[in-house]
Amino acid sequence: MRAVFATGSLRARLVVQLLVVAAVLAVLLYFTVRSTADRAAEATQDAILGAATVSIAEQLRGGDGGVEVDLAYATFSMLGAVGQDRLFYRIDIGGETVTGYDDLPVPDVRPASLAAVFYTTPYLDTRVRIAAVARSIIVDKGPVPVLVLVGQTRQGQAAIADQLANRAGLIGLGFFLLAVPLSLLSAGSVFNPINRLAEAVGRRGPRDLRPVRHPAPSELAPLIGALNGFVARLRGTLSQTETFIAEAAHHIRTPLSTVRSEAEIALRQSTDERTRVRLRSMIRGVEASSRSASQLLDHAMVLYRSDQLEGVAVDLCQITRSLARAFGPTAELREVTLLVEGDAAPLCVLGDALLIESALRNMVDNAIKYSAVETEVRIVLATDAGMVRVEVCDQGRGLSGAGLTELSGRFTRGGNVGDVVGSGLGLTIVTEVAAALGGRFELVERDTGGTCASLFLPQL
Ligand SMILES: Nc1ncnc2c1ncn2[C@@H]1O[C@H](COP(=O)(O)OP(=O)(O)O)[C@@H](O)[C@H]1O
Ligand SMILES: [Mg+2]
Known part of the structure; x- marks a missing residue:
């Protein structure tokens, strides 16, 4: 489980969790609306049914000749307005059904007054909701108990509740669909600070x-x-x-x-x-x-x-001149003439002065070291297709056919070095500096004898 959570996308996980919550809320909304609508519709219908039943009971008139029952059309039309529901009624006077369906179930507890008692019960092939009221009427100078029942099927109520619930379902679905972009947005905003932190750290020099x-x-x-x-x-x-x-x-x-x-x-x-x-x-x-x-x-x-x-701006002319000064005594000792050309105007590159100096020192050192006495070492500075070139040419022993790739390895020395001291790291340093500063290094044998080492660095 830990391994599963250790990888993958936090954002995807957050979005999925938010969507699950939204889905649960949408389903809850649907069922809440459904049951509330059901209850509200039932209460409304009960009120109408009760009113109709009370109105029938109130219209019963007692007298000497018996009871006068007047089933007003208005009463039933009030009930009929609700839907296509079927109506049943039963009027008992003195314990006898005088009109209506005599098998319409009576309530368990007889209503005591005109306050209606409601109950739902199976009747014939369906279920009916029945309102029952009771009263007494004076017939032949004596009170006679009267029970009035009015029953109604509830297809209309179910239809209303279904309609409301469907609407709630649609709202729930809409809510869920709206939650998709919102949760994507909010998941994004949660991770923004992390991204900004990563950017801030990444931007550092x-x-x-x-x-x-x-x-x-x-x-x-x-x-x-x-x-x-x-x-x-x-x-x-x-x-x-x-x-x-x-x-x-x-x-x-x-x-x-x-x-x-x-x-x-x-x-x-x-x-x-x-x-x-x-x-x-x-x-x-x-x-x-x-x-x-x-x-x-x-x-x-x-x-x-x-x-x-x-990178800082480094003037190659200045470095070359000071190197030439530093190598002056060594060159003199070997009777080598050290010349610098092309250093009149500053030639700047972007880099690190210590690295460049180290590279050039190794190039000049090799040139002097591998030169014969009374020869010349020429350092030429020039620009060349967006690059500054520092060329160190000598009239020494040449490379005996060896190339830069073989000679630039760590601790690698050529076969022509004879008794000249060295460690084989010089050209390694030069090639590494050239690579680090986005330039290149070339080492070629001259046709006239001797070697030319050239360092190219991007001009500033
Ligand atoms: N200017 C040069 N003239 C002749 N050979 C050179 C020159 N520069 C470099 N080489 C050859 O390249 C080899 C590697 O040079 P380097 O890495 O500076 O090591 P080192 O100078 O200590 O031998 C040298 O041993 C030599 O054979
Ligand atoms: Mg060397």
Whole structure:
């Protein structure tokens, strides 16, 4: 039972319940009207029947010669007006039926006066409603009891009651039909606050982790409370992740750079060739793990930030220039000329500066790393069919036929890297950033030797 109620539509359930209530009310209305109409018709008919009976009894005249019975036409026409009902009468004087049907049943309790007694009884082939009155008449100076009975079939009454009940039935049906759109409407209005709440929560930006304060009916308070509890936990977890990334970067890089500078000092001071070889390989190892750590954290940062992206205008020219400045010493060390072109006017894209910088840093890093000495690395900015393109071209070793799909896997390195240190995460970061910002990344080998890496981002 629980499983049945756990799914399906609440709205449908509410509508069905409202309709069932409406149907029950309609049926109740029908039966109430039917019985009330029946009783009302009976009371009316009884009043007429009683009046007719009393009027017959009153018209009896006593005298010396006997009783004069005068059955006025008006009396019967009053009864006949009600419908096609049959009439029976019986007048007993002094215990003898003097006129009418002598087998018309008399009441169990004899009426004491002109106040009519009513009863329903089977008679001949039908049921009749009978009014009985009694009085006494002076005949030959003595009182003689007189009993007057007038009976009437009740087809007319039944017809009236049926007619009223049918009308009530129609009203009930109309009421039910009206209840269908009304219950649909009211079910809709019950669920409106839920829909509005869902909309308000759905409209929120990816970083909007404020508690939900949307006005809602009190029945939704537990749901909103649970939602806010969940949001608070999520906020806690996210800020923990952010802190972890930042702290991990700091705690890994700092000791590694200390080891590295110590090893470099030792290398400078050492004269023993074997020790120098060892120190060099140690420096390389430290450099490799420092790079790996940086890139792992960069990658974690990219994943974390692209999950809760909130686009702001970012000027690619500015980022490129500052990157070129930062890479200046490295390029100089390898005797590589680093050139930036097309950065005269700002070229803005919608994105996240940290993500874009991380992508471009990896592209420039590869270009310098895989270049031979005394070559050129050219960074060109341009617009291209609604996209801003940042192209980093080198005159290095090329890709040896490998394509971006093979090289962009996590921890995947090419076969041409030789002794160049690296972790295989650079191109993964670039492709992820491009995807997160709605752009794309291309890596091609140049005909003249070397490689061109291009990042395309939608222009703002
Ligand atoms: N500019 C480039 N010139 C030559 N090869 C490149 C260049 N950029 C990337 N590659 C190839 O792609 C591979 C993956 O690059 P990347 O993911 O940055 O890892 P890493 O640089 O740490 O090896 C590299 O190992 C290299 O083989
Ligand atoms: Mg790389």
